[in-house]
Amino acid sequence: MASEESRDGGISDVTKRLRAEDHVATGVLTAIVVAILVALVAVIGYILVSGAGKAFDLHFLTSKPESFKAGGGIGPELFNSFYLLVLTLLISLPISLGAAIFLTQYAPEGPVTNIAKTAIETLSSLPSIVVGLFGMLIFVLGAGWGFSIISGALALTMFNIPILVRVIQQALEAVPRDQRDAALALGLTRWEATVHVLVPAAMPAIVTGVILSAGRVFGEAAALIYTAGQSAPALDFTNLNLASPSCPWNIFRPAETLAVHIWKINSEGVVPDLAAVSAGTAAVLMICILLFNVLARIAGRAIERRLTAE
Amino acid sequence: MNKELDEREEVAQAASSAHGGGRQPRVRSKHSIERGGLVFTGVCVGLVVILVVMLIFMVCSRGIATFVHDGISLGAFLSGTTWNPHTNGPDGQPLMGALPMICGSFAVTLLSCVISLPFALGASIFVVEVQPTFGQKVFRPMVELLTGIPSVVYGLVGLSIVVKWTSGWAGGTGYGIFSGSIVLALMILPTVTSLATDAIAAVPDSYRDGSYGLGCTRWQTILHVVLPSAMPGIVTAVIMGMTRAFGEALAVQMVIGNAAKMPTGLFTPASTLTSVLTMGMGNEAMGTVFNDVLWSLAMVLLLMSLVFILIVHLIGRKGAAKNG
Amino acid sequence: MTSTTPLLATEDVTVSYSGKEALHATSLSFERGSVTALIGPSGCGKSTFLRSLNLMNREIPGCRIGGSILYHGKDVNTRGVDTYQLRKQIGMVFQQPNPFRKSIRENIAFAPKRHGLSGKANIDALVEESLRAAALWDEVKDKLDQSAYALSGGQQQRLCIARTLAMHPDVVLMDEPCSALDPIATYSIEETIRDMAKRGICVVIVTHNMEQAARVSDKTAFFLLGDMVEFGPTPELFSRPKDKRLDDYLTGRFG
Numbered sequence: 001m002a003s004e005e006s007r008d009g010g011i012s013d014v015t016k017r018l019r020a021e022d023h024v025a026t027g028v029l030t031a032i033v034v035a036i037l038v039a040l041v042a043v044i045g046y047i048l049v050s051g052a053g054k055a056f057d058l059h060f061l062t063s064k065p066e067s068f069k070a071g072g073g074i075g076p077e078l079f080n081s082f083y084l085l086v087l088t089l090l091i092s093l094p095i096s097l098g099a100a101i102f103l104t105q106y107a108p109e110g111p112v113t114n115i116a117k118t119a120i121e122t123l124s125s126l127p128s129i130v131v132g133l134f135g136m137l138i139f140v141l142g143a144g145w146g147f148s149i150i151s152g153a154l155a156l157t158m159f160n161i162p163i164l165v166r167v168i169q170q171a172l173e174a175v176p177r178d179q180r181d182a183a184l185a186l187g188l189t190r191w192e193a194t195v196h197v198l199v200p201a202a203m204p205a206i207v208t209g210v211i212l213s214a215g216r217v218f219g220e221a222a223a224l225i226y227t228a229g230q231s232a233p234a235l236d237f238t239n240l241n242l243a244s245p246s247c248p249w250n251i252f253r254p255a256e257t258l259a260v261h262i263w264k265i266n267s268e269g270v271v272p273d274l275a276a277v278s279a280g281t282a283a284v285l286m287i288c289i290l291l292f293n294v295l296a297r298i299a300g301r302a303i304e305r306r307l308t309a310e
Numbered sequence: 311m312n313k314e315l316d317e318r319e320e321v322a323q324a325a326s327s328a329h330g331g332g333r334q335p336r337v338r339s340k341h342s343i344e345r346g347g348l349v350f351t352g353v354c355v356g357l358v359v360i361l362v363v364m365l366i367f368m369v370c371s372r373g374i375a376t377f378v379h380d381g382i383s384l385g386a387f388l389s390g391t392t393w394n395p396h397t398n399g400p401d402g403q404p405l406m407g408a409l410p411m412i413c414g415s416f417a418v419t420l421l422s423c424v425i426s427l428p429f430a431l432g433a434s435i436f437v438v439e440v441q442p443t444f445g446q447k448v449f450r451p452m453v454e455l456l457t458g459i460p461s462v463v464y465g466l467v468g469l470s471i472v473v474k475w476t477s478g479w480a481g482g483t484g485y486g487i488f489s490g491s492i493v494l495a496l497m498i499l500p501t502v503t504s505l506a507t508d509a510i511a512a513v514p515d516s517y518r519d520g521s522y523g524l525g526c527t528r529w530q531t532i533l534h535v536v537l538p539s540a541m542p543g544i545v546t547a548v549i550m551g552m553t554r555a556f557g558e559a560l561a562v563q564m565v566i567g568n569a570a571k572m573p574t575g576l577f578t579p580a581s582t583l584t585s586v587l588t589m590g591m592g593n594e595a596m597g598t599v600f601n602d603v604l605w606s607l608a609m610v611l612l613l614m615s616l617v618f619i620l621i622v623h624l625i626g627r628k629g630a631a632k633n634g
Numbered sequence: 635m636t637s638t639t640p641l642l643a644t645e646d647v648t649v650s651y652s653g654k655e656a657l658h659a660t661s662l663s664f665e666r667g668s669v670t671a672l673i674g675p676s677g678c679g680k681s682t683f684l685r686s687l688n689l690m691n692r693e694i695p696g697c698r699i700g701g702s703i704l705y706h707g708k709d710v711n712t713r714g715v716d717t718y719q720l721r722k723q724i725g726m727v728f729q730q731p732n733p734f735r736k737s738i739r740e741n742i743a744f745a746p747k748r749h750g751l752s753g754k755a756n757i758d759a760l761v762e763e764s765l766r767a768a769a770l771w772d773e774v775k776d777k778l779d780q781s782a783y784a785l786s787g788g789q790q791q792r793l794c795i796a797r798t799l800a801m802h803p804d805v806v807l808m809d810e811p812c813s814a815l816d817p818i819a820t821y822s823i824e825e826t827i828r829d830m831a832k833r834g835i836c837v838v839i840v841t842h843n844m845e846q847a848a849r850v851s852d853k854t855a856f857f858l859l860g861d862m863v864e865f866g867p868t869p870e871l872f873s874r875p876k877d878k879r880l881d882d883y884l885t886g887r888f889g
Contacts, residue, residue, distance in 0.1 A: 018527050025529040029440060032432030033449065036503075039496065040456050043467055050470075098354025106348055109695055116355045119362040125550075125619050126365070127557025129584050130612050133591065133605075134365045137372070141596065158365075161358060178732035182794070184693055186745035186801060187722035189340050191347025196744065201735045212458070219460025222559040222584075226591055262462045263560050266469060267589075275470070282463050289458050307735045307781070340718035 047279070047286050054280025055287060064234045065261065070273035074281050076232040079248060080149070080255035081288075084228060085218050087153040087251070088160055093210065095157070096164035097199075103165070104172045105180075105194050124162030131158050132223035140227055147254040152228025159223050160213055167209030171202035201307065208300035215292035219285060221259035229254030230264050258285045366612065373609025376602040382406055387606060393570040393586075395600040406603050408583075410572045412610065415582040417487050417573055418562060419555045422494035423502075423548055429495075430502035430551075431544065438510045439532055445507070456500040465564035468493035473565055480577045485567030488576040493561050498551035505550055509543020510536060542625050549625075553618040557611065559584035583611045639707040641666045641836050642687065642724070642805055647701035647711070649682050649691055657682045659701060660862040662855055666804070669827060669837040671847035671868065674857035675888065680840045683857065684807050687838065688724040689717050705805075722749065724805040725798035730814050731790035733782035733797070738774050741782050741793055742800050749801075760800055767833075768796035769826055788819025795826055806830060808839040812846065824850050844884070848872055856880045 054060045059073060066072030099116070107113045123131075135155030145151050175198050183193035199206070231254050236246040245253045256264065262281050265271050376382050382403060390407020392399070399405045437445025472492050477484025513536050521531040537544070567579020568589060587607055594601040643663035649656050657679040664670050672680040682691065689710070691697045703711040710720055733741050742761045743751075751757060761778065765771040770792045774785070782793055791811060798806055808827070812820040827850050831837055841847050847854050848868060855865040856877070864877045875881045882888060 018530065022527040022529040025532075026440060029432050029436040032429055033436045036429055036433050036499065037449075037452060040452055043459065043464075043496070044455075046467060046471065047463060095354045095357060098351040099358055101347075102351035102355045106351055112355070116359055119359045122616065122619055123358070123362050123365075125553050125557075126615055127559065127584065127611055129557065129559035129587055130369065130608060130615070131365070133587070133608050134369060136591075137368055138364070158361060165358075176732070178728055178730060179734065181690065181693070181726075181728060182732045182734065182797075183745070185688060185690060185721055185726035185728075186797070187340070187718040187720070188745060188748055189344040189347065189718065191343050192748055194347070196748070197734055212454075215458045219458070219463070221460065221462045222588070225560075225588070230592075259460050259462045262466055263564070266466065266564060278466055279470075282466050285460060286463060289460070290455075293455060293458060340716070 044286065044290075047282050051279035051281070051283025051286075054276055055283035057280075060280055061284070065232060065265075065277075066271065068270060070271070072271065072273075072277060074258060074261060074277075074284065076235050077256055077258045077261045077281070078284065079235060080228075080232060081218055081257040081259070081285075083248070084149060084152055084156060084224075084255060084257060085214055087149065088156040088217050089210070089214065091153060092157040092160040092164055096161050097168055099161070100165045100168035100172060101194050104169055105190050105198075120162045120165050123158065124166070128159055128220060128223040131155055132226050134158070135223065135227040145252060147227065147229025147231075148252045149228060149255045150251040152224050152255060152257075153251075155223045155227040156217050156220060159220060160217050163213045163216060164210065167213065168202075168206055171205035171209065172198055174205060175201045204300045204304040204307065207303055208296045211292055211296035211299060215289045215296075218292065219259050219289055221257070221263050224257060224260050225263070228257065228260070230256050230260055232256040232261070258288075366616075369605065369612050370609050372602070372605035373612075374606075376406070376599070376606040380599045380602055382599075382603070387603070388412070391572045395603055404599055404603075406599075408603075408607060408610065410570055411581055411583045411586050411607060414487065414566070414573055414580045415556055415584070415611075415614075417580070418490045418494055418566070418582060419552050421487065421491035421576075422498060422555045423552055425491060425495035426499045426502055426551065427548060430499055430506050430547070433503050434507035434510050435532055435536075437507055439528065439536065450504070450507075453500045453503055457504075461497060461558060461561040462564075464493050464497050465561035468561060468565040476577065482577050483567065483579065484577075485565060485579045486575070486577045487566065487573055487580050490562045490566040490580075490582070491576075493565055494555045494558060497558060497561060498554050501554055502547045502551040505547030506540075506544050509540040509547060512543065513539050542628065546622050546625050549618055549622050553615060553622075556618070557584065557615055559588045563588045583607050587611070640664060640704075641706065642838075643704040644683075644687070645702040645704065647683070647686060647699065647703060649679070649686050650698050650700070651694070652696040656860055657686075658860050658862075662862065662865055664805070664836050664838055666836050667831050667834045668853060669831045669839065669851045671851035671854045672838065672840045672857060673842070673844060673847050673854060674863075675883070676842065678857040679860040679862075680855075680857040681809055683862075684809055684838060684840050685726075686711075687805070687807055688721050688726055689715070690721075690726065692717070722801045723803050724807060725801055725803035727791070727794050727798055727806065727808045727811045729810045731787055731794055733785075733790050733793050736782065737779045738782050738785070738793060739778040741797050745797070746800055764796040764800040765793075767799045767826075767829070768792045769822060769829075770796055786819070788815050788822060791815060791819065791823060792826065795823070799830070803835065805836045805838065808837065810840050810842060813842065820846070844872070856883065858883070 061073065061078060062075040063073030064075055065077065099120070103113055103116060132155055135151055135158065139145050139151035139154050140147060179197050179201055180193050183197045184190070233245045233253060235248045237248055239247040240249070241247050242250050244250060247253070258281055262278050262285070265274055266278055271277060376387065377384050386403065387406055387408050389409055390405065391409050392405045392407045393410055394405040397405055433449070437449050468489060472489045473484035475484070476486070476489050480488070517535050517539060518531055521535045526534070562582055563585035566581060566585055568581050568585055569579035570581045570586060573580040587604060590600070590604050594604065640663035645661050646659040647657070647661070648659050660683055672684060674680050685691045686699045687703060689699065691699055699711055701711065702709040705720065705724070734744060736744060739761055742764050743757045746760060747757065751760065762771060765774060770789060773789060777784070782790060785793060812823050815823065824846065827837055827839065839850065851868045853866065854868045854871045856863045856871070858879055864871060864875065864880050871880070872884065875884060
């Protein structure tokens with residue numbers, strides 16, 4: 001630094017080199033970020049543009065898929081995706097809430113908690129195909145439910161639990177400690193403090209997290225191909241016989257979802273209008289997930305406002 | 311837990327004797343509420359733990375059947391280079407070499423990490439060190455969105471863009487390890503980026519101030535001060551990315567070409583553990599030798615995932631020991 | 635429960651965190667209708683002592699309370715004690731105002747309802763009575779269903795006092811209740827404290843502000859480095875400190 005030139009008021013060669021290096025580095029970093037954003041926009045844009053024609057075609061959205069000829073729709077798949085999502089949330093939400101409360105409120109440290117944390121972390125890192133295969137062993141074959149909505153929902157539950165537990169845990173931990181202290185100092189139990197004070201206060205973050213996780217569940221396919229199956233029997237919404245395979249609400253019928261549909265028609269490759277159908281299905285899937293994202297933020301903010309202001 | 315329950319019994323007696331039962335309202339007593347909460351949440355946690363233990367146990371026990379029940383040697387399974395379970399080899403045993411798939415899985419995993427790491431690292435440096443506001447307001451939500459795109463959609467994009475493009479300049483069908491790695495690189499990019507961003511953001515500002523105070527440029531500071539201290543976190547980010555890449559099934563299966571032979575190049579069809587599982591599991595009846603071997607592949611996949619988790623744990627513990 | 639037994643007393647109470655003793659054996663007694671101030675520099679154990687009186691320290695993992703805490707002459711520092719009942723009767727107000735994220739009405743009514751209070755008329759009466767006792771009724775009576783976070787800091791703290799009074803406690807523990815407030819809000823809280831004492835409640839208040847201790851308390855205890863150094867009537871303690879360390883503290887040689 002203290003070279004001759006700098007003392008003369010000029011800038012040394014070293015400094016010049018360093019400064020140039022710094023500029024180049026910043027340029028490269030900026031280029032990388034731009035490249036990522038371009039890739040993101042390109043992927044989403046490609047999906048939406050190439051599938052837009054089909055995605056806004058009511059016939060495509062409501063009619064049943066075709067296996068060998070063109071013109072099939074995704075009606076049952078669309079219904080199945082939402083039905084599976086709702087069932088999955090119904091099962092996974094109470095379990096995750098309970099587990100998260102145990103980990104944050106009842107036993108923040110100790111051997112039981114360490115084992116549980118390791119188990120949840122393990123579950124979150126397992127490949128979803130492995131979770132699906134386990135679901136096949138237990139629910140499809142073991143319980144004898146076959147390829148069915150209930151098997152799929154339970155497999156998705158295993159996939160979703162680690163995500164939800166983490167979301168709820170973080171939301172509960174973000175509530176100031178003094179809220180819990182206040183409730184305990186009034187002679188309330190930890191359970192009451194959690195259920196009536198902490199959970200309501202954490203609700204904005206919990207709702208946002210749950211809806212975002214719903215997006216992940218909605219697009220999951222690998223855990224479903226061997227649990228909920230790869231076929232979508234035509235649904236008859238007037239049929240309320242819960243044992244009939246065409247009854248939409250029957251949880252023991254096989255149910256292909258949108259994501260599985262994309263995978264299946266592409267790997268079989270026999271539908272003549274394959275490109276159009278898969279692009280349309282992907283566009284519908286993406287639109288739903290984008291909506292989940294927007295909804296998550298709006299809902300979280302709305303609840304936050306109701307809690308604090310008014 | 312037993313001790314706690316005993317305590318609650320005693321509480322019941324103390325409560326009724328202590329301060330005159332007259333004011334005691336007729337509600338569920340506090341200790342029974344507390345016990346109910348503990349039991350409910352404990353059952354939830356127990357359920358999750360039991361499911362995970364069952365998963366590992368059942369997948370492994372089916373995977374081991376190949377070696378115990380069908381008498382196939384572990385060595386032949388792990389080192390055999392021919393996967394053709396319906397044909398018997400010269401030794402009379404079916405040809406169950408899993409090495410092509412194991413190599414394929416590692417090849418796509420490593421290559422996709424190599425491709426995505428510079429992007430992830432560059433982006434996370436940019437959003438922490440260069441443009442933090444942009445990072446929080448624009449980049450992070452975008453990356454979250456990228457995480458939310460389903461893997462089949464990545465597979466579809468790979469099929470309709472990456473495969474065609476690859477075939478255009480590299481010749482051949484375009485299916486292969488290269489296309490698989492590109493798709494996976496895109497998929498793991500958000501995971502690696504957000505974890506690396508957290509790691510870099512966790513470096514205390516005082517480190518940076520020290521470096522700037524000595525007259526270092528931003529780039530020097532990043533290179534010599536920030537990155538070295540964020541290194542454990544960055545390594546963790548990469549391994550989490552590898553975990554995801556190694557376990558991804560459908561997106562890879564759609565673009566890799568599904569030829570179960572030893573990979574000879576990046577641009578010829580190959581297969582991975584997950585792609586063979588995805589394709590094969592539906593075609594074979596339970597209990598056949600072929601089906602058993604598929605479960606052995608699943609077991610290898612499961613054990614590799616556990617190894618990745620273990621590595622992440624060890625890094626975390628080392629970091630904690632260093633800081634604590 | 636004869637009249638000679640103090641309402642609340644400690645005998646050789648110690649508190650340790652993960653085996654390290656943060657408060658050494660302390661014996662004090664607190665009378666009905668009196669205000670006792672706990673003073674001392676930060677980290678001297680006064681808050682730790684206060685938080686063991688309603689066994690709140692038990693909620694901290696690794697924390698152990700030793701010795702006896704006699705409430706109505708009965709030791710409550712036992713394994714079998716009903717902490718829920720105990721905390722109903724020994725209320726607590728915290729350093730930072732911490733109203734629940736609920737309406738003003740719910741902030742008061744929530745805990746009594748969980749303890750079995752029912753009937754709209756009963757609840758409304760309790761809400762009014764408690765808010766009046768904390769001198770907050772006139773300011774909030776028209777906006778009971780608004781969020782408690784719409785109130786100012788001083789009002790929030792008085793809401794927290796009202797919330798505690800709604801349980802009809804006979805002891806109220808206050809942990810530096812004015813440290814987050816401006817002088818006017820502080821004055822109004824001090825009024826409320828004197829009021830509570832007049833109605834027979836035993837108030838124990840931790841404060842770092844010696845003027846406040848002098849203004850509100852009948853008795854004062856001085857803590858230093860985990861020891862209770864001196865305890866006596868406030869005027870006496872401030873004008874004629876017996877212990878040299880208290881004298882040094884009062885004259886500002888440390889603290």
